[in-house]
Amino acid sequence: MKRIRRSSLHSIAYLHFEAVAQHKSIRKAATELCVVPSAVSHQITALEEELGLPLFQRLPRGLALTSAGETLLHHVRRAATEIERGRSFVQSLQGQQSGKASLATVEGIGLGPVAGVLSTLWSQWPGIRLNMHISSSVAAFDAVDRGEFDLGLAYATQESPRVKELASADLAIGAIFRSDHPLAKRKSLRLRELADTGLPLLLPGRSIAIRAMLEHALGRDDLRLMPRLETNSVTVISRLAREGLGVAVKTRIGVESEISQGGLVFVPVRELGGTVQRLVLFTRQDSLLPPASLALAGILKTLVEGLAA
Numbered sequence: 001m002k003r004i005r006r007s008s009l010h011s012i013a014y015l016h017f018e019a020v021a022q023h024k025s026i027r028k029a030a031t032e033l034c035v036v037p038s039a040v041s042h043q044i045t046a047l048e049e050e051l052g053l054p055l056f057q058r059l060p061r062g063l064a065l066t067s068a069g070e071t072l073l074h075h076v077r078r079a080a081t082e083i084e085r086g087r088s089f090v091q092s093l094q095g096q097q098s099g100k101a102s103l104a105t106v107e108g109i110g111l112g113p114v115a116g117v118l119s120t121l122w123s124q125w126p127g128i129r130l131n132m133h134i135s136s137s138v139a140a141f142d143a144v145d146r147g148e149f150d151l152g153l154a155y156a157t158q159e160s161p162r163v164k165e166l167a168s169a170d171l172a173i174g175a176i177f178r179s180d181h182p183l184a185k186r187k188s189l190r191l192r193e194l195a196d197t198g199l200p201l202l203l204p205g206r207s208i209a210i211r212a213m214l215e216h217a218l219g220r221d222d223l224r225l226m227p228r229l230e231t232n233s234v235t236v237i238s239r240l241a242r243e244g245l246g247v248a249v250k251t252r253i254g255v256e257s258e259i260s261q262g263g264l265v266f267v268p269v270r271e272l273g274g275t276v277q278r279l280v281l282f283t284r285q286d287s288l289l290p291p292a293s294l295a296l297a298g299i300l301k302t303l304v305e306g307l308a309a
Contacts, residue, residue, distance in 0.1 A: 016043040021073045024062040078147040099292030102131040104140040104149040108234040112254040128292045150293035155209045156278040163282040167301040169308035170276040171251040174268045178244045188268045200228035202237045202246035217272045
Protein backbone atom coordinates (compact mmCIF):
# COMPACT_ATOMS: atom_id res chain seq x y z
CA MET A 1 0.00 0.00 0.00
CA LYS A 2 1.34 3.40 -0.96
CA ARG A 3 1.96 5.60 2.05
CA ILE A 4 1.05 9.30 2.21
CA ARG A 5 4.06 11.37 1.17
CA ARG A 6 5.45 13.46 3.99
CA SER A 7 5.51 17.07 2.86
CA SER A 8 8.29 19.40 3.86
CA LEU A 9 5.51 21.79 4.89
CA HIS A 10 3.33 21.54 7.94
CA SER A 11 -0.46 21.53 7.62
CA ILE A 12 -0.43 25.10 8.93
CA ALA A 13 0.50 26.22 5.41
CA TYR A 14 -2.77 24.90 4.05
CA LEU A 15 -4.69 26.56 6.86
CA HIS A 16 -3.07 29.88 5.96
CA PHE A 17 -3.68 29.26 2.26
CA GLU A 18 -7.41 28.64 2.82
CA ALA A 19 -7.74 31.79 4.93
CA VAL A 20 -6.06 33.95 2.28
CA ALA A 21 -8.25 32.42 -0.43
CA GLN A 22 -11.33 33.17 1.66
CA HIS A 23 -10.46 36.80 2.40
CA LYS A 24 -8.42 37.58 -0.74
CA SER A 25 -6.08 39.43 1.59
CA ILE A 26 -3.02 38.42 3.61
CA ARG A 27 -3.75 41.09 6.21
CA LYS A 28 -7.35 39.93 6.78
CA ALA A 29 -6.25 36.30 6.87
CA ALA A 30 -3.62 37.15 9.47
CA THR A 31 -6.27 38.88 11.59
CA GLU A 32 -8.48 35.79 11.48
CA LEU A 33 -5.58 33.49 12.34
CA CYS A 34 -4.22 35.80 15.06
CA VAL A 35 -0.75 35.95 13.52
CA VAL A 36 1.32 38.69 11.90
CA PRO A 37 0.90 39.18 8.13
CA SER A 38 4.54 38.29 7.46
CA ALA A 39 3.95 34.81 8.89
CA VAL A 40 1.05 34.23 6.49
CA SER A 41 3.05 35.60 3.57
CA HIS A 42 5.93 33.26 4.43
CA GLN A 43 3.66 30.21 4.48
CA ILE A 44 2.10 31.11 1.11
CA THR A 45 5.51 31.71 -0.48
CA ALA A 46 6.84 28.40 0.86
CA LEU A 47 3.80 26.54 -0.43
CA GLU A 48 4.15 28.09 -3.88
CA GLU A 49 7.85 27.17 -3.95
CA GLU A 50 7.11 23.57 -3.03
CA LEU A 51 4.41 23.22 -5.67
CA GLY A 52 6.35 25.15 -8.28
CA LEU A 53 3.35 27.24 -9.30
CA PRO A 54 1.86 30.57 -8.20
CA LEU A 55 -1.35 30.15 -6.22
CA PHE A 56 -2.41 33.79 -6.21
CA GLN A 57 -2.33 36.73 -8.58
CA ARG A 58 -1.18 39.88 -6.82
CA LEU A 59 -3.63 42.60 -7.87
CA PRO A 60 -3.83 46.29 -6.87
CA ARG A 61 -6.97 45.63 -4.81
CA GLY A 62 -6.07 42.28 -3.33
CA LEU A 63 -5.34 38.70 -4.26
CA ALA A 64 -7.07 36.39 -6.72
CA LEU A 65 -6.60 32.65 -7.04
CA THR A 66 -4.84 31.32 -10.11
CA SER A 67 -6.21 28.19 -11.78
CA ALA A 68 -3.69 26.18 -9.75
CA GLY A 69 -4.86 27.93 -6.59
CA GLU A 70 -8.51 27.17 -7.33
CA THR A 71 -7.68 23.50 -7.85
CA LEU A 72 -5.70 23.31 -4.62
CA LEU A 73 -8.43 25.12 -2.66
CA HIS A 74 -11.01 22.61 -3.83
CA HIS A 75 -8.92 19.69 -2.58
CA VAL A 76 -7.86 21.41 0.66
CA ARG A 77 -11.48 22.04 1.60
CA ARG A 78 -12.51 18.53 0.65
CA ALA A 79 -9.65 17.09 2.70
CA ALA A 80 -10.70 19.19 5.71
CA THR A 81 -14.24 17.85 5.35
CA GLU A 82 -13.02 14.25 5.22
CA ILE A 83 -10.84 14.75 8.31
CA GLU A 84 -13.82 16.13 10.21
CA ARG A 85 -15.89 13.16 9.09
CA GLY A 86 -13.18 10.84 10.35
CA ARG A 87 -13.23 12.58 13.75
CA SER A 88 -16.99 12.08 13.94
CA PHE A 89 -16.70 8.39 13.16
CA VAL A 90 -14.03 7.91 15.84
CA GLN A 91 -16.16 9.75 18.40
CA SER A 92 -19.11 7.51 17.54
CA LEU A 93 -16.99 4.43 18.30
CA GLN A 94 -16.57 5.79 21.81
CA GLY A 95 -20.31 6.16 22.20
CA GLN A 96 -20.15 9.94 22.21
CA GLN A 97 -23.32 11.67 21.04
CA SER A 98 -21.32 14.40 19.40
CA GLY A 99 -19.52 15.27 16.19
CA LYS A 100 -20.06 17.81 13.44
CA ALA A 101 -22.94 17.99 10.98
CA SER A 102 -23.18 20.36 8.04
CA LEU A 103 -26.16 21.53 6.01
CA ALA A 104 -26.60 23.87 3.05
CA THR A 105 -30.14 25.19 2.73
CA VAL A 106 -32.21 28.22 1.73
CA GLU A 107 -33.42 31.08 3.88
CA GLY A 108 -37.07 30.17 4.26
CA ILE A 109 -36.34 26.53 5.07
CA GLY A 110 -33.50 27.32 7.47
CA LEU A 111 -35.42 29.93 9.44
CA GLY A 112 -38.65 27.94 9.38
CA PRO A 113 -38.88 24.12 9.44
CA VAL A 114 -35.19 23.37 10.10
CA ALA A 115 -34.99 25.75 13.07
CA GLY A 116 -38.13 24.11 14.40
CA VAL A 117 -36.60 20.61 14.58
CA LEU A 118 -33.16 21.47 15.94
CA SER A 119 -34.40 20.97 19.51
CA THR A 120 -35.13 17.34 18.55
CA LEU A 121 -31.62 16.93 17.17
CA TRP A 122 -29.91 18.37 20.23
CA SER A 123 -32.12 16.50 22.69
CA GLN A 124 -30.89 13.24 21.14
CA TRP A 125 -27.36 14.38 20.25
CA PRO A 126 -26.53 17.20 22.67
CA GLY A 127 -22.89 17.37 21.61
CA ILE A 128 -23.47 17.85 17.88
CA ARG A 129 -22.01 21.00 16.34
CA LEU A 130 -24.01 22.13 13.30
CA ASN A 131 -22.69 24.25 10.46
CA MET A 132 -25.79 25.52 8.61
CA HIS A 133 -25.12 27.68 5.56
CA ILE A 134 -27.87 29.79 3.97
CA SER A 135 -27.66 30.26 0.21
CA SER A 136 -29.69 29.93 -2.97
CA SER A 137 -30.94 26.51 -4.04
CA VAL A 138 -28.44 26.32 -6.90
CA ALA A 139 -25.57 27.23 -4.57
CA ALA A 140 -26.71 24.60 -2.05
CA PHE A 141 -26.60 21.84 -4.68
CA ASP A 142 -23.17 23.00 -5.84
CA ALA A 143 -21.78 23.20 -2.29
CA VAL A 144 -22.84 19.64 -1.50
CA ASP A 145 -21.46 18.43 -4.83
CA ARG A 146 -18.10 20.04 -4.01
CA GLY A 147 -18.04 18.24 -0.66
CA GLU A 148 -18.24 21.44 1.39
CA PHE A 149 -21.40 20.26 3.19
CA ASP A 150 -22.66 16.78 3.99
CA LEU A 151 -26.34 17.55 3.44
CA GLY A 152 -28.44 19.89 1.36
CA LEU A 153 -32.09 20.88 1.73
CA ALA A 154 -33.21 23.06 -1.15
CA TYR A 155 -35.63 23.45 -4.03
CA ALA A 156 -34.83 21.41 -7.11
CA THR A 157 -34.31 23.53 -10.21
CA GLN A 158 -33.15 20.67 -12.42
CA GLU A 159 -32.33 17.02 -11.92
CA SER A 160 -28.74 16.47 -10.95
CA PRO A 161 -27.06 13.05 -11.20
CA ARG A 162 -24.36 14.29 -8.83
CA VAL A 163 -26.51 14.08 -5.70
CA LYS A 164 -28.31 11.30 -3.89
CA GLU A 165 -31.88 12.14 -2.95
CA LEU A 166 -32.87 11.16 0.59
CA ALA A 167 -36.39 12.61 0.66
CA SER A 168 -38.56 15.06 -1.28
CA ALA A 169 -41.84 16.94 -1.02
CA ASP A 170 -43.91 18.77 -3.62
CA LEU A 171 -45.05 22.06 -2.09
CA ALA A 172 -47.99 23.99 -3.52
CA ILE A 173 -47.51 27.65 -4.49
CA GLY A 174 -50.27 30.10 -3.71
CA ALA A 175 -51.22 33.58 -2.58
CA ILE A 176 -50.61 34.34 1.09
CA PHE A 177 -52.33 37.35 2.64
CA ARG A 178 -54.25 38.54 5.70
CA SER A 179 -57.35 36.59 6.70
CA ASP A 180 -59.38 39.83 7.06
CA HIS A 181 -59.12 40.54 3.33
CA PRO A 182 -62.45 40.32 1.38
CA LEU A 183 -61.08 37.51 -0.83
CA ALA A 184 -59.74 35.43 2.05
CA LYS A 185 -62.56 32.86 1.91
CA ARG A 186 -62.12 32.11 -1.79
CA LYS A 187 -61.17 28.57 -2.79
CA SER A 188 -58.95 29.92 -5.56
CA LEU A 189 -58.33 33.25 -7.26
CA ARG A 190 -56.40 35.14 -9.90
CA LEU A 191 -53.59 37.46 -8.90
CA ARG A 192 -55.17 40.26 -10.90
CA GLU A 193 -58.21 40.06 -8.60
CA LEU A 194 -56.03 40.80 -5.59
CA ALA A 195 -54.33 43.67 -7.37
CA ASP A 196 -57.73 45.13 -8.29
CA THR A 197 -58.70 45.22 -4.60
CA GLY A 198 -55.63 47.34 -3.85
CA LEU A 199 -53.47 44.51 -2.48
CA PRO A 200 -50.29 44.50 -4.59
CA LEU A 201 -47.88 41.66 -5.19
CA LEU A 202 -44.77 40.98 -3.10
CA LEU A 203 -42.53 38.93 -5.35
CA PRO A 204 -39.26 37.03 -4.96
CA GLY A 205 -36.38 38.34 -7.05
CA ARG A 206 -34.94 36.42 -9.96
CA SER A 207 -32.30 34.77 -7.77
CA ILE A 208 -35.13 32.81 -6.09
CA ALA A 209 -36.23 29.66 -7.94
CA ILE A 210 -39.93 30.37 -7.62
CA ARG A 211 -39.60 33.58 -9.67
CA ALA A 212 -38.82 31.71 -12.88
CA MET A 213 -41.85 29.49 -12.28
CA LEU A 214 -44.06 32.55 -11.86
CA GLU A 215 -42.73 34.21 -14.99
CA HIS A 216 -43.35 31.04 -16.98
CA ALA A 217 -46.93 30.80 -15.71
CA LEU A 218 -47.90 34.47 -15.79
CA GLY A 219 -45.60 36.12 -18.30
CA ARG A 220 -43.03 38.80 -17.54
CA ASP A 221 -45.26 41.66 -18.63
CA ASP A 222 -47.87 40.90 -15.97
CA LEU A 223 -45.14 40.61 -13.34
CA ARG A 224 -43.77 44.02 -14.27
CA LEU A 225 -47.17 45.65 -14.02
CA MET A 226 -48.28 44.31 -10.65
CA PRO A 227 -45.48 43.96 -8.07
CA ARG A 228 -45.03 46.47 -5.28
CA LEU A 229 -41.86 44.77 -4.05
CA GLU A 230 -39.21 42.45 -5.46
CA THR A 231 -36.63 41.02 -3.06
CA ASN A 232 -34.27 38.09 -2.71
CA SER A 233 -35.54 37.52 0.85
CA VAL A 234 -38.59 35.31 1.33
CA THR A 235 -38.53 36.29 5.00
CA VAL A 236 -39.15 39.94 4.07
CA ILE A 237 -42.01 38.91 1.78
CA SER A 238 -43.61 36.84 4.55
CA ARG A 239 -43.22 39.65 7.10
CA LEU A 240 -44.86 42.23 4.83
CA ALA A 241 -47.74 39.85 4.09
CA ARG A 242 -48.32 39.55 7.84
CA GLU A 243 -48.46 43.35 8.06
CA GLY A 244 -51.12 43.48 5.36
CA LEU A 245 -48.85 45.36 2.95
CA GLY A 246 -49.28 42.97 0.04
CA VAL A 247 -49.78 39.41 -1.07
CA ALA A 248 -46.86 36.99 -0.99
CA VAL A 249 -46.72 34.41 -3.76
CA LYS A 250 -44.86 31.41 -2.35
CA THR A 251 -45.26 28.13 -0.52
CA ARG A 252 -46.56 27.88 3.04
CA ILE A 253 -43.00 27.44 4.33
CA GLY A 254 -42.14 30.03 6.96
CA VAL A 255 -45.72 31.06 7.72
CA GLU A 256 -47.26 27.72 8.67
CA SER A 257 -48.09 28.82 12.22
CA GLU A 258 -49.77 32.06 11.09
CA ILE A 259 -51.90 30.11 8.62
CA SER A 260 -52.89 27.47 11.18
CA GLN A 261 -53.72 30.20 13.73
CA GLY A 262 -55.91 32.03 11.23
CA GLY A 263 -53.92 35.25 10.83
CA LEU A 264 -52.98 34.48 7.24
CA VAL A 265 -54.63 32.45 4.49
CA PHE A 266 -53.17 30.39 1.67
CA VAL A 267 -55.26 30.46 -1.50
CA PRO A 268 -54.32 28.58 -4.70
CA VAL A 269 -53.64 30.82 -7.69
CA ARG A 270 -55.45 29.81 -10.90
CA GLU A 271 -52.75 31.11 -13.22
CA LEU A 272 -50.24 28.71 -11.71
CA GLY A 273 -52.33 25.68 -12.60
CA GLY A 274 -51.09 23.48 -9.76
CA THR A 275 -47.42 24.46 -10.13
CA VAL A 276 -45.36 23.13 -7.22
CA GLN A 277 -41.87 23.60 -5.82
CA ARG A 278 -40.01 20.37 -5.15
CA LEU A 279 -38.10 20.42 -1.87
CA VAL A 280 -35.25 17.88 -1.81
CA LEU A 281 -33.06 16.55 0.99
CA PHE A 282 -29.85 15.27 -0.58
CA THR A 283 -26.21 14.33 -0.16
CA ARG A 284 -23.32 13.54 -2.52
CA GLN A 285 -23.85 10.47 -4.66
CA ASP A 286 -20.70 8.82 -3.28
CA SER A 287 -20.91 10.22 0.25
CA LEU A 288 -20.71 8.16 3.42
CA LEU A 289 -22.34 10.36 6.03
CA PRO A 290 -20.60 10.67 9.40
CA PRO A 291 -22.76 9.81 12.44
CA ALA A 292 -23.68 13.41 13.30
CA SER A 293 -24.86 14.23 9.77
CA LEU A 294 -26.59 10.85 9.57
CA ALA A 295 -28.55 11.73 12.71
CA LEU A 296 -29.48 15.11 11.23
CA ALA A 297 -30.48 13.44 7.95
CA GLY A 298 -32.90 11.15 9.79
CA ILE A 299 -34.61 14.09 11.48
CA LEU A 300 -34.77 16.12 8.27
CA LYS A 301 -36.14 13.13 6.34
CA THR A 302 -39.04 12.91 8.77
CA LEU A 303 -39.54 16.67 8.42
CA VAL A 304 -39.64 16.61 4.62
CA GLU A 305 -41.96 13.61 4.51
CA GLY A 306 -44.27 15.45 6.90
CA LEU A 307 -44.37 18.48 4.61
CA ALA A 308 -45.44 16.24 1.73
CA ALA A 309 -48.32 14.78 3.72
